[in-house]
Amino acid sequence: MNLSHKQKIGLFLGPFLALTLLIxxxxxxxxxxxxRTASVVILMAIWWMTEAIPIPATxxxxxxxxxxxxxxxxxxxxxxxxxxxxxxxxxxxxxALAMQxxxxxxxxxxxxxxxxxxxxxxxxxxxxxxxxxxxxxxSNTATTMMMxxxxxxxxxxxxxTYPGKDTKKYSVGLLIGIAYSASIxxxxxxxGTPPNLSFARIFQIYFxxxxxxxxxxxxxxxxxxxxxxxFIAWFVLARLSISGDISQTTSKKIFxxxxxxxxxxxxxxxxxxxxxxxxxxxxxxxxxxxLGIFIIPGWSRLFPVPKFIDDxxxxxxxxxxxxxxxxKSSKNRCLMNWKTATKLNWGIVLLFGGGFALASGFxxxxxxxxxxxxxxxxxxxxxxxxxxxxxxTLTFLTELTSNTATTEIFLPILGSLATAIKVNPLxxxxxxxxxxxxAFMLPVxxxxxxxxxxxxxxxxxxxxxxxxxxxxxxxxxxxxxxxLVGVIFFNIDLSxxxxxxx
Numbered sequence: 001m002n003l004s005h006k007q008k009i010g011l012f013l014g015p016f017l018a019l020t021l022l023i024x025x026x027x028x029x030x031x032x033x034x035x036r037t038a039s040v041v042i043l044m045a046i047w048w049m050t051e052a053i054p055i056p057a058t059x060x061x062x063x064x065x066x067x068x069x070x071x072x073x074x075x076x077x078x079x080x081x082x083x084x085x086x087x088x089x090x091x092x093x094x095x096a097l098a099m100q101x102x103x104x105x106x107x108x109x110x111x112x113x114x115x116x117x118x119x120x121x122x123x124x125x126x127x128x129x130x131x132x133x134x135x136x137x138x139s140n141t142a143t144t145m146m147m148x149x150x151x152x153x154x155x156x157x158x159x160x161t162y163p164g165k166d167t168k169k170y171s172v173g174l175l176i177g178i179a180y181s182a183s184i185x186x187x188x189x190x191x192g193t194p195p196n197l198s199f200a201r202i203f204q205i206y207f208x209x210x211x212x213x214x215x216x217x218x219x220x221x222x223x224x225x226x227x228x229x230x231f232i233a234w235f236v237l238a239r240l241s242i243s244g245d246i247s248q249t250t251s252k253k254i255f256x257x258x259x260x261x262x263x264x265x266x267x268x269x270x271x272x273x274x275x276x277x278x279x280x281x282x283x284x285x286x287x288x289x290x291l292g293i294f295i296i297p298g299w300s301r302l303f304p305v306p307k308f309i310d311d312x313x314x315x316x317x318x319x320x321x322x323x324x325x326x327x328k329s330s331k332n333r334c335l336m337n338w339k340t341a342t343k344l345n346w347g348i349v350l351l352f353g354g355g356f357a358l359a360s361g362f363x364x365x366x367x368x369x370x371x372x373x374x375x376x377x378x379x380x381x382x383x384x385x386x387x388x389x390x391x392x393t394l395t396f397l398t399e400l401t402s403n404t405a406t407t408e409i410f411l412p413i414l415g416s417l418a419t420a421i422k423v424n425p426l427x428x429x430x431x432x433x434x435x436x437x438x439a440f441m442l443p444v445x446x447x448x449x450x451x452x453x454x455x456x457x458x459x460x461x462x463x464x465x466x467x468x469x470x471x472x473x474x475x476x477x478x479x480x481x482x483x484l485v486g487v488i489f490f491n492i493d494l495s496x497x498x499x500x501x502x
Contacts, residue, residue: 003052010050018043028370036069037365041409044358048405055402056347059354062361071365080360081353084312085201088215089352091315092191093344095276096138098322098336102268104276105134106146110259113150120158121238124174127151128181132230135185136192137276139345141447143185147178148451153254155457172462173241175455179448180233180440180470187437188226190218190311194348195407199433201352202359202408206368206415207425209500215283215311221489222434225481232477233470240466267328268335279318283311348404355408362412371413372420379421383494386421387431387482390414391475394435399445403436418501424492425501431482438474441467 003011018039028034040061047058063081067074099105112133113126127147134143155171186193190200190213200213265273286309287298300306322336362368378386398406411429418425439445441464443453452458486492 006050007052010046010052014043014046014050014052017046028366031366031370033069033071033365034367034370037071037361037367040065040069040071040361041358041367044354045409048409049401051402054347055405056350056354058405059350059352059357062354062357066357066361071361077357077360080357081350083201083356084310085197085204085356086349086352087312088191088310088315089194089197089349090344091279091312091317091319092137093139094319094322094336094341095272095279095315096142097340097343098272099138099276100142100146101336101340102266102272103262104269104272105138105143107259107262107265107269109134109147110150110255110262114255114259120170120242123154124177124238124241125234127174128177128230128234131178131181132185132188132226135182136189137280140182140186140193141451144178144182144448144451148175148455150255150258151175151178152455152457153258157254168457169241171457172466173237175452175457176463176466177234177237179446179452180237180466181230182448183437183440183446184226184229184233187229187434188219188223190215191315193437194352194404195433195436198352198355198404198408199411199429201356202411202415203425203429205356205359206363206412207500210425210498211500212310214287216285216287216289219284221486225434225477225485228481229474229477232473236469236473237466271325271335272322275318275321279314282314282318286311286314351402351404351408355404355411358408359412362416368412368416368419372416375417375420378417379423383423383427384479384483387427388475388479390428390432391435391478394432395438395471395475398436398439399442403439403446407433407436419497422497423494424490424498426490427482427487427492427494430486430490431478434478435474438471438478439467440470440474 021042022035022039026032026035027038043065044058044061047053047061048055052058062072062077063074066072066077096105109130112130113123116122116126116129127150131143131147134146151174155167155174158167158170183193187196190196196218200218203210203213282299285296285298286300287306288301289296289298298306300309303309319336323334323338325335327333327335362371394406394410410432414428414432415425418428437446440449443450443460443463445467449463453460453463487494
């Protein structure tokens with residue numbers, strides 16, 4: 001395999017800097033594990049950011065170096081790579097694969113587009129809402145791949161309808177809208193995008209006494225912001241991409257023809273839809289929901305030990321039903337088979353594990369305490385400025401690096417920083433997590449960006465022009481929403497640090 005210039009530099013720079021730190025520096029005299037862990041962090045960070053070797057391969061470094069360097073026992077490190085968050089991802093992904101297998105996701109998308117309308121402005125909104133909704137539950141890559149052919153059909157139709165007119169701006173707005181809504185939709189649920197799951201587990205590793213961040217907690221907090229961001233993005237794209245030449249109503253014929261090809265909803269689609277609905281219901285209503293006036297009791301109270309049940313339990317329970325319930329379309333087959341399930345992205349599973357191992361190393365070695373002590377001067381800055389800086393850093397850094405890997409590097413650092421400056425860690429960790437999914441400027445930033453850029457209808461300058469606006473809006477929105485809504489929802493007192501974070 002031919003390595004790029006960036007990969008070659010990273011391949012040698014990572015070990016060089018790690019060894020330099022290990023041999024010539026002693027970050028905390030008397031505690032060598034701090035320096036050893038820091039060297040592993042530097043190696044993984046550089047290899048992740050430059051992709052010197054495959055990202056999942058880098059994620060396995062702690063399995064080797066932690067035991068060899070005396071940081072953690074081998075069996076302890078190995079155990080970190082599989083936990084309830086991993087099973088939440090696996091169960092959710094298997095459900096997504098079932099939706100794709102029986103084309104339920106396509107039916108949902110087309111139905112949403114047909115409901116919203118067929119004017120140029122509404123077409124962009126329809127595609128963005130459909131993409132947003134699907135990306136809350138299934139891979140944003142798969143969602144974008146499915147929406148792209150339908151969007152291109154609309155673009156070709158517009159070129160026929162308006163011969164001699166410039167439809168380029170509208171084409172760019174429609175395609176970029178799909179990519180952006182895929183990323184925004186992922187922020188709305190805990191399973192929507194990998195950084196969200198990384199946050200849930202790293203937060204638990206760092207602060208085991210803190211209340212669990214459940215699927216319901218994240219959804220109730222993040223969904224309103226994601227909806228707001230979606231409509232802001234639509235408004236911006238529609239204003240910038242729709243000219244007077246393209247303002248009439250476009251025929252719904254294309255969408256109706258696509259929908260008619262699906263035929264009537266099959267038995268398999270119906271059952272998958274029912275299971276999908278049940279899974280979402282169980283996630284949302286697992287624990288008590290306090291509405292102030294009254295409390296909706298969680299269904300987990302029906303079982304002997306409610307706290308033993310988590311979101312991963314639900315995800316795997318529904319996933320197993322997919323392997324049990326038979327299909328009517330062919331004999332001796334069920335709604336899901338293992339051949340389809342093997343399409344699950346195991347690289348992401350390893351990446352999760354590597355991030356969790358990194359966080360555990362930070363904590364066990366004392367590196368997190370050392371970093372917190374050395375960053376305590378930040379407490380003199382205004383909290384709004386600190387959060388805005390965190391959002392800006394994650395947003396623009398993930399334009400060039402893996403958002404999951406970057407999140408897994410930064411979250412332990414932010415956890416340490418929060419305890420050092422005596423603020424609630426959620427105030428820094430949640431905005432960082434959300435910002436990691438809001439890189440809109442470059443094709444390499446996210447798979448949806450790369451997919452729509454590959455259509456040939458978008459130039460780099462177009463993506464940068466639209467993306468820089470959305471990046472800035474995202475930074476402002478996430479920072480503002482965290483202080484207006486997040487501090488209330490998560491009961492964050494800006495003047496004190498909670499007992500569980502001491």
